[in-house]
Amino acid sequence: MAVETKRLLTTSKAISEAFAQEMERDPSVFLMGEDIGVYGGIFGATTGLLERFGPERVMDTPISETGFIGAAIGAALSGMRPVAELMFVDFFGVCMDQIYNHMAKIHYESGGNLKVPMVLTTAIGGGYSDGAQHSQTLYGMFAHLPGMKIVVPSTPYDAKGLMISAIRDDNPVLYMFHKGIMGLGWMTPNPRATGHVPEEPYTVPIGTADVKRAGRDLTIVTLSLMVHRALDAAEDLAKEGIEAEVLDLRSVIPLDREAIVASVRKTHRLLVVDEDYQSFGLSGEVITTAVQGAFDSLDAPPARLAYPDVPIPYSRPLEQFCLPNREKIVAAAKQLLA
């Protein structure tokens, strides 16, 4: 197939296309959230949808996250397939009971009799000086709490396919998109935030990690925007003859433990790169998975490069000091091989 026939989309356009196609296909799908209508979503995920589907299916809500996320649960129980948007993941604290205690547990508490087919979308990530309450990733925290699937795409292709899978899934799915992968005009440009996206609907399976770059010398397990950073670092490492395998988890729940173990068995070294807080979260879980599944294959203790356990500072030099980046990944990889 000739390269020029490939359609390129930003991630935010890929997501809104997924919404549009699923809303066309299934009248029970509708969207609710703050500023998703005329505004089109603060991160552009719903641009154009109000015009196309009208205010009954693209509902702007008051600033009442407990109220409207709770309402999405009720609507899901009564035959709808709502997609509710929590504008920034950092706001979870005003509505967490509805999310983790109600949405995530009803299916289990009902002994499998009731289903809560809804998607909760939310924006994650920092790097642009938005401070301690608008920059977190937090998937590690949600992942600790049973009953919801969690997907965290890194590319436009995965973003569309995972959104379609999430909407069609009969379980509650938390869909977390990093602002830095959306391809927004008002963010620092990121070439990897635009990519080929097929026009027709397609799914990407939930629970399956993806080798975004094959390598033999170490495994970098990562997700979301950090996949882009890891791929950049892998290019630098390759120039020095180090071939890093970059495994994009894509889903946090279910976690593709087989893929982690298989890659570590191959490369014998593991570096976890994670924008979430370092301790008691994803990086420790991935390392434990590798240690328990590939103990004898490990040539060095697994390493991690994550956000230090501090609230996210506003000032640019402070925040940049904390964030994992290309250079730090290169350094950590080399140290792992030393």
Add this chain to the structure above:
Amino acid sequence: MAVETKRLLTTSKAISEAFAQEMERDPSVFLMGEDIGVYGGIFGATTGLLERFGPERVMDTPISETGFIGAAIGAALSGMRPVAELMFVDFFGVCMDQIYNHMAKIHYESGGNLKVPMVLTTAIGGGYSDGAQHSQTLYGMFAHLPGMKIVVPSTPYDAKGLMISAIRDDNPVLYMFHKGIMGLGWMTPNPRATGHVPEEPYTVPIGTADVKRAGRDLTIVTLSLMVHRALDAAEDLAKEGIEAEVLDLRSVIPLDREAIVASVRKTHRLLVVDEDYQSFGLSGEVITTAVQGAFDSLDAPPARLAYPDVPIPYSRPLEQFCLPNREKIVAAAKQLLA
């Protein structure tokens, strides 16, 4: 000192003694929460204090956790030292923003200029068929979020000393007591829930783990009620010639990583026993700590025995199937040594 002079208290009495002594000492200390007055706290932590200190210092609140925990933050900023009780940790979702985004971050956001000296007490744990919304432990989740100290006592002695430390600490401290360690008359009797507690005020340092039993063959890292289970298991193991070291973390934040590493270097084997959900939490963090700090000393991949990643079922056989217990710890220890 003659054994008979030792004063024995239940953990709930040890905690209420700590409250009373600190309230005597410091007029800025006061308590607020649901049913802490006439009722004396659902888990007896404030029994007798209303009579002694009056309703201005032992305040029953409406069921408005965001409201009154938020008010505790404001009061702490204005010179008081509030202790607020979240009746069950499971309810955190209705007030988490105040806890993790406000209480825990103000000191940092202020660049160290403001302090939030408050204690948030809460009951954790299951095992008595209280279902999915009244049985969780969840310290692993809180620990992922920076800015609060977290203590989790296992004995009456530690409970009093850690409470006094928590009240005197200039930081927000989350104090999590397991219902099963309280020595309540209406819970299944637990001999370890009663123990020697000195009458005078004393502190137990926050951030220091405690070897509750020394051993040479494996390290069991655990906390809270599971310390009691681990000690029971250690007795059984000793009969078979296996000497387990039981390390009681006591604090989750700060985590005493040195103590974990030191013990593992000594025993070469690690089993983490945790009543919290297994994945993305405490057990993975402890294992990662051990692997990174004592990789070459490990004779086997570290193991964990934790609550499986399922909401907590009500029915007794289902719940008991999920909970770590004496027999399971013995079995896991033997497998680790096999």
Add this chain to the structure above:
Amino acid sequence: MPDNDVLREMHHQMVRIRLFEESIQQAYLEGKTPAFDIAAGPVPGEMHLAAGQEPVAAGVCAHLRASDAVTATHRPHHIALAHGMDMKRLAAEIFGKETGLGHGRGGHMHLFDAATNFGCSGIVGEGIPTAVGHALAYKKQGRDNVAVSFFGEGAANQGAFHEALNLAALWKLPVLFVCEDNAWAISVPKEKATAIANNADRAAAYGIPGVLVPDNDPVAVYEVAGEAVARARRGGGPSLIEVKTDRLLGHFEGDPQMYRSPEELARLKDRDALRAFERRLIETAVLTAADAQATWDRARAEVDEAIQFARTSPYPEPAAALLHVFA
């Protein structure tokens, strides 16, 4: 005024609720003596009974169809039964059995029933937004169903109450918010928790009707709820109803109730709304004494059968605890 059939049916509901809960209370205490151990016996865990609050459930649910959604609280049995939940599967769930509504996973605070669109939860206020969502679905689907959320006066001080009422009012959804004011939230009396005397007045904050039912009378509840349900079905939007009701027992079984005087408890028992209602029906010749007795007998038999079913049903397989996290 409801017609005689409705009156008799409300009486019947109240009787079967009362008897069901008395049997549950007995079963709950089994295995918990001499020392009360919350984990012991055939029914472990917390147990919140609703004796005294039957008028609210009977009066409101008389207007509902099984397809109308109901959300309730930690004190759910009266509402569940009045809304038509299968008593056997309810009992079996309370006993933690495989034949229960949730195959033993939920327990008495987490009852979910597709047949009657019923849900409840152990977190105060949690179910209020859920009802708004059911109603939102009905509006989108063009159905004339309603959703009803029951909650206590203590819950009216939770943020979820406020957010849900505003949403329902804003979107003009078919919801009833029913506040069961039993004057107590565990040990905290209403006056120490709520800045105003009547939660019905909070309807003004949302521009919706707020009606106070000042006594614990199923007929008064029936009439107020009837109007609100009818308005909701024809697209007139939500209502808030507050009923001053009575909690005859402790907050949960085992509650020493040191915070209530023996006089208060005796007074409450004397004015037991079920007995009062039954007397009235007999005095007004809606029921004969024999009819009344027959109702108790019929309910007794139904309850005994349900408890028997629960007792004799098998427990779920322990390892099945790991199932049903995901569909």
Add this chain to the structure above:
Amino acid sequence: MPDNDVLREMHHQMVRIRLFEESIQQAYLEGKTPAFDIAAGPVPGEMHLAAGQEPVAAGVCAHLRASDAVTATHRPHHIALAHGMDMKRLAAEIFGKETGLGHGRGGHMHLFDAATNFGCSGIVGEGIPTAVGHALAYKKQGRDNVAVSFFGEGAANQGAFHEALNLAALWKLPVLFVCEDNAWAISVPKEKATAIANNADRAAAYGIPGVLVPDNDPVAVYEVAGEAVARARRGGGPSLIEVKTDRLLGHFEGDPQMYRSPEELARLKDRDALRAFERRLIETAVLTAADAQATWDRARAEVDEAIQFARTSPYPEPAAALLHVFA
């Protein structure tokens, strides 16, 4: 009616706020052209300006002492300055500098100042309960201070609003709840978010006074707030005040505002409350035109100095990001 000194001081406050924010706006846009990059320039991140809302800050804060606590929102500058926050340290914080209030850790949404008992946050509604807590401390300490919580009309639909007002009313605490109704929550108009027209009416749900200031007039705000502050100081409990104000700019800088018509924006600009207030003061001879000009000049100098201070201050050491998690 406030005396002339107070009128002149309110005018002065409004002028210095306006000029400060205009300078911040300019600095914010630096480095963000041609392509707007939110992360670039001397002032990165989100920037919420309050042009048009100065009357609320000036009118309320005229009654406060530095020892009175104030909590504000993501749009905090006007309130912070009116309450007496040091302009240099405020500017330096916005520039992320070591000399800022939080040594650069907080940023413009997270300003904390011990000198003026000021706090704010980026989460809608978060600061409302905090104010209740300050007031609770004052009551316990026997101080006659008050706490004031400012928030937008959008925040009045958060659960925190409801819980906080109930607590303050219940405990009769010295708090003012000040709702700045600028008709918009980002792109969502008040009518699509709030089921009633005036949040002041929600005071009825808590049994406290609720007063609407229907126009964006600092004098009207001053009078209403004065009464409420005085009542609070003498132990009369909380009040809810709602001011219909104007957001002259976008929600944040860079907001394309597609949701507002050019006519609306032009109309708002025409009725700029600062200009209107200044005209009135000149017409009523409270100020001469020359006085007014002097005020602008004085404020200009103060602002320039503050911005200069911020620009020339050093950044914090990067590794210092790890400090101050715990005291």
